[in-house]
Each structure stands twice: as C-alpha cells, then as structure tokens.
Amino acid sequence: MDPRLVRRVQAVIQEFGYRPNFQARALARGRSHTIGLIVSEITGGNPFFSEIILYFERAAVAEGYEVLVSFADTETNPDHIAQCAARMQERQVEGIAVLTFGMEEQLAHCAIDVPIVYSGADHDLPGVRNVRINYLPGYRDAVRHLVEFGHERIGYLSGRLSWSSLRTRYDALRKAMKLNGVSLDKDLVAECDHTWSGGAMGMNLLLNTPKPPTAVMCCNDVAAVGALKTLAARGLQAGKDIALIGFDDLTICQFTQPALTTIQFAPRELAGLSFQALLEEIQSSAKKTNFEYKTRFILRESTCAPRN
Amino acid sequence: MDPRLVRRVQAVIQEFGYRPNFQARALARGRSHTIGLIVSEITGGNPFFSEIILYFERAAVAEGYEVLVSFADTETNPDHIAQCAARMQERQVEGIAVLTFGMEEQLAHCAIDVPIVYSGADHDLPGVRNVRINYLPGYRDAVRHLVEFGHERIGYLSGRLSWSSLRTRYDALRKAMKLNGVSLDKDLVAECDHTWSGGAMGMNLLLNTPKPPTAVMCCNDVAAVGALKTLAARGLQAGKDIALIGFDDLTICQFTQPALTTIQFAPRELAGLSFQALLEEIQSSAKKTNFEYKTRFILRESTCAPRN
DNA sequence: TTGTAGGCGTTATCAG
C-alpha cells in the first residue's frame, strides 16, 4: 500500500477520534475474540486466584482476546458456575477456561456449545480438554523429605473431602506416602476448611489427638499459615517442635516465620497452560498437546526431625 | 401476557437451545451493558485486588452488567493503563472504573469518551468523578494510639513516594501526627517498595539508623508482614520490642504472629462505592452522591509501649 | 394484536 495514504488515513482517524466497534465487527465476522475464565470464589482473600486472572489475561490479550472473568461460588450456590457459563455464552465467548481445580462438577451436567478447558478435573473425560495436574512429584518428594527426617506419624490438614479438588490431593498424598513406605493414619486427618481459620482449627484438632502427629502436611498455604497461628498460640514452633508443609507456594511462604516449606502450584504456569490448551481448542488445530502441570517440592525452613 | 404462551415460548427456547446474542442486541440498542475495571498489577500476589475484582463483579452482574478487567502495569509501562482503557472503549464499555488509588496519572492525559470514575485520585478534578478516600480517621487514631503508649520516635515504612498513591498516604500520616502533637522525622522514613520484600528491606534500614524508631507504621499490610520477617530474623518481636501498624486489613493480619494492628481499607466497600458512582454516571442521574470511604483503625496485638 | 421493514457498524462478496 501507499505509505502516504496510510498516513493520511491515520491522520483522519486521529482527527475524528474513530474507534472500530468491536461488537459490530464480531457480529459481521462471527468471532467475538472474547474468552471466559471461571475461577473459584474464595472468601478471605486467597491471593492464588488473583494471579491466575492476571496471567491468564496477559496471555489472552497477547493473542488478541479479551477476557470475561467470573468467580464461581461453588460453596453456597452449586448452580452459580453454570449461570456464569451461560452468561458468558450469551456474550458469544469463543471458549471457556475453568480453573477451579476440581470444583466444576456442576458444569459437566449442562450443555455448553463452545470449547471448554478444565484444569485439574479429577476424571479425564474423553471429549473434554483438561490440563492434567500431576500432584505426585511434589507430594512424593515432600513425604520422602519427612521420612528421611524419621517421621512416622504424619498428619494431614485437609479441606472438605466431599469436594473433588480436595479429595484428589488427599488421594495423591496417600499414594505418595505408600511410595515412601508409610501410611496415612485416618485419625491424623483433620477435615476442616481450606482457609486461614480452617487451618488454625484443624491444627488444634490434630494437636488434641491422643498421639499428635510429628509432621503435618496442609492442603494449601493459607491453611498452613492458619496452622502456624495455632502453633504459636500453644508455644510451639514449626521447624523445631513440629514439621509443617504447605501447598501452592504463595509469595507469603517466604515471609512467614519460619519460611514455609511447600509444594509449588504456580498460578502463572497454570494460567498459561490453560490458555494454550483453550487456544488450541478454539483454533481446532490438529495437534492436541497433552498439557500437564507437575507440582514441585520447595524446601524452606518449616520442617525438622520429629520431637521426642 | 398469556402465561400459557410464555410457557410455550420457554419450551421452544429449551428445545432449540436458543440464546440471545448480546453483541447483536448491544449493536441494535446502542448499549453494551459492559463496564471496564482497571486495577493495579501487583507483583507477588497481593490479595487486595483480588477482592476488589470479586466484589465489583458481583455488584455489576447484579445490575445486569458484565465486567472487563485489566491489570494496569503502572510500574514498568506507564502507557499500559491507557492501552487498557483504549481496548475497553473498542469493546464499547459504557464506563470505566479505575481502582488504582493514585496510580492513574497517565489516564488523565488521554481522551476517554465514556464515563470514568476514579478512586482515591489525589486531586479532585472538577469534571471527574472520584470516590474520595479519607485516610485521616484511620491514621489519626493509629497515631493517637501510639502516642498514648508514649512513642515519640515513630517511623514510616513507605513505598516509593514518587507515586501519588503513596505520597497521599505519607501526607495523611504527617497530618495525623501533627494533629497528635508529634512530628515525622525524615530519618525515620524508609522509602522502599510496597511489597513483601520491600517491607523486609525497609525495616532493616530503619533498625540500622543510629536511633531506631520505637514504633513503625507501614504503607500496607504486605510490607508490614515483610517487616515482621526482618524483626524475627533480628530476634525482635512486634508488640513487645517494637510497635508495628499495617494498612489494608487483609485477612492475613489476623493470622500473623502477633496479629497485626492495622488501618482498614476494605476492598468490598471500595469496590461497591466505585461501582455505585459509575452507575450514577452511566445513568447520568441527577443526583451526584459524594461517595467517600473512611479508613478505620483496627487494634490487634502488634503494638506496645516503647522499649527503653 | 401481529407482522414487517429498516437500521445498528462492520465485513465480505460480487459486479463493474
């Protein structure tokens, strides 16, 4: 094209402040260039999903997409996630990424006629795209670390096991323990809430058992920080009196006292993988990469040998 | 209408899986029912903005709007916020809410032809809607609390003062101190970063001064938690050896050791006020409510009388 | 009441 003409057009665009109307374009071309992102609503400010949104949006914008975000209230309203998906479809999203890591059961039962990608869904359905989460490496190394310290009574601070997300982690932990020649005593499993206060309560329960655990693994970092609070209140110290391991590797792990040993579950990578998978699905490209995220053990200061 | 007919229509809708096309509707009616939300990108997972997005979205959906979220990278790319606003306008948003609390300077210089609402913008421009933040009550009560304990050497752990957001808090603190008959010694101001690690570094700087402060106020909770880490590393304890006060009232404040005394800056209310203001602006209703958020002092365990 | 034409802003197609 004539560069002179291009300039003149640019000038006129500036002059009149012309902006293309995306809705009209979308209507005409049959493509909205919009995708939906569904994350879990988490009360009490868990920073995990904040980063998921940030990195997902970054990836999407880089590819020319805009993102419609919904926080699915899987806790108090089982239908909510389906409503979110419905709203998104009315907006003609070209696909939906679900990053609730096992809270998406309700979605399986309703008709969605755009590409959809799950992340950490517990069963690999044949027709459904799913970013697999390999929980094992992180749990395996974490348990091995504890076993090498000589721990035999390892406890688990879990969220509600009726939620598949938490059930999956529980199962992965049991498998990891079996691999390391130890077993998970049911009395040492505290089923609370995967929140700050849930962790605090759960640790109290575990410490009140007749023979408390010498090491405790937590279903996420937020619960682990709650557990730290309980320990402090009882005059105990993680990394000295009891071993404590979290899950997620939130930034705060580096700033707790002691710094929290944990299993990495990086939002940036998870968001990236999920978007890539969705993009493949939308472009219905031939290759179907088998996306998998591997958890990783992160050693810091909150573990120690068993006390007495 | 004939309820029988309504039913039949509903049935057919079910039958054929009809969904209205929002883009077409928007085009025809000239209303997109979409609004934009711009928040700050914060590195290292600050949970504050996560809640802002959650509650803003809830409020918007309740009024029939969908939300386009952007994280403005005010740190490394000053133009980014303007690009975000431009993208939103191409999507025909009916208005834009900016919740960056003083990081929005770049936006003032570019033409935006939809209603826009700021939050905590430091100067009240005449034509611009702004949810005012009243920093004083929180700071006033916090400083009074310290003065009643007998503190005279009060330090401030700040983010970079070249950013108006942090400058505003700094000014509010100085005013609050003056009201309480004390003054802020410039040697006791550590200008670092409003992040976990920034707080840790800043506290180190303050403790290395010839005459360290006996109490330290922080520009946010995240920095305060970082400061706690430094204190622990030096064998000091907040609430015993030194008084520490945060800002934001994140949930984590209740789970630090000791629980963090802070100034409340509630994301839920801030998001709600901002949405209400934007709604008034969009509906160009006659009444222009003067929305203001008042900070509030929250007493917990991290303060104490000055040591020796 | 029921039905139909015209237009929203853009793209794509098809003559010229």
Place this chain on the structure above:
DNA sequence: CTGATAACGCCTACAA
C-alpha cells in the same frame, strides 16, 4: 482494483 450491497442477529417503530 474500486465501489456498491447484502448479511450478521437483534430491536424498534410503524403499518396492517
């Protein structure tokens, strides 16, 4: 290669 025109799906206004 340029320029006119139909179509995208829905809404509104007007006519029957």
